[in-house]
Amino acid sequence: NAGVMQNPRHLVRRRGQEARLRCSPMKGHSHVYWYRQLPEEGLKFMVYLQKENIIDESGMPKERFSAEFPKEGPSILRIQQVVRGDSAAYFCASSPRWADIGELFFGEGSRLTVL
Amino acid sequence: DQQVKQNSPSLSVQEGRISILNCDYTNSMFDYFLWYKKYPAEGPTFLISISSIKDKNEDGRFTVFLNKSAKHLSLHIVPSQPGDSAVYFCAAITGTASKLTFGTGTRLQVTL
Numbered sequence: 347n348a349g350v351m352q353n354p355r356h357l358v359r360r361r362g363q364e365a366r367l368r369c370s371p372m373k374g375h376s377h378v379y380w381y382r383q384l385p386e387e388g389l390k391f392m393v394y395l396q397k398e399n400i401i402d403e404s405g406m407p408k409e410r411f412s413a414e415f416p417k418e419g420p421s422i423l424r425i426q427q428v429v430r431g432d433s434a435a436y437f438c439a440s441s442p443r444w445a446d447i448g449e450l451f452f453g454e455g456s457r458l459t460v461l
Numbered sequence: 462d463q464q465v466k467q468n469s470p471s472l473s474v475q476e477g478r479i480s481i482l483n484c485d486y487t488n489s490m491f492d493y494f495l496w497y498k499k500y501p502a503e504g505p506t507f508l509i510s511i512s513s514i515k516d517k518n519e520d521g522r523f524t525v526f527l528n529k530s531a532k533h534l535s536l537h538i539v540p541s542q543p544g545d546s547a548v549y550f551c552a553a554i555t556g557t558a559s560k561l562t563f564g565t566g567t568r569l570q571v572t573l
Contacts, residue, residue: 350504380561388465388550389505391560404558437504449495450561452504 348373350453351420352438358459364423365432367456371440378421379450380413384436395421428460464488465553467564474571480538482567484551487532491553495561496525496536498549508549509536541571 351370359365371378381389391405405412410428413417415421425432428444435457439450466485474480492513497505501512504558511525511534518525526539538545551564 381561382495386565388467388563388565389561390563394559405560438502449507449510452497452506454502454504 347372350375350438350440350451351433352436352453352456354456355454356457356459358461360461361429362427365458367423367425367438367458368420369423369438369440369453370420371438372451374440375440375451377390377413377441377443379439379441380421380423381437381439381452383437383455389424389437392423407429425458428458430460433458433460462535463565464491465551465562465564467549467551467567469470470565471568471570476543476571476573477540480536480541480545480569480571482536482538482549482551482569484534484536485532486534486553486565488548488555488562489532490555491562492556493554494525494527494534495552495554496523497550497552497563499550499566505550538569541569543571543573545569546571570573 353368378395380392383389393406393413394402410426411426413416435455437455439452464487491554495510496508498508499505509520509523510528514525527534548566548568550566552561
């Protein structure tokens, strides 16, 4: 499967716990984006990363959220001390280069439920 | 501050007829527009796009129209098919930005 792979597909956490969401981009893609979809809303940009670099994190909440895309391995979106308002679908997307940024390839999403 | 708006949350169309999905935007700096299609429990998939220097782009059954003066774009699907039933998101980008701004989506139901 050469598509964008996200895991876990579903994650349940209690308030105060940590959530880690992983994303492996399509083969050959070095640009990764994270988007969040709250219930009944559109997708909202969170962060744009290239290997070992955060390019744009203007959509990330200032606290509790962090993202990385190491030289080896998947991109990880980390949410510390989760709250109920973090319950959402988190989508990862990738592109081969910035010029194709508009036409992103999305994964199937990770659905976080905070109890 | 919703810069991309899809004011119709849902639309029902008979198979074979035309589906028209609308999208309005407020940011005049947007210069590239896209439509994504999303099935339940799946990620969005790119459908069609249009640059601000054009007013129409066609790809098979899908045509996107852009009216820059009205800051309005629309997606036409003709003829509509049951497999087109999905949520359609309009998205916009500026040439210098690294992120898409999405609308809230329109759920299209194509009935037999």
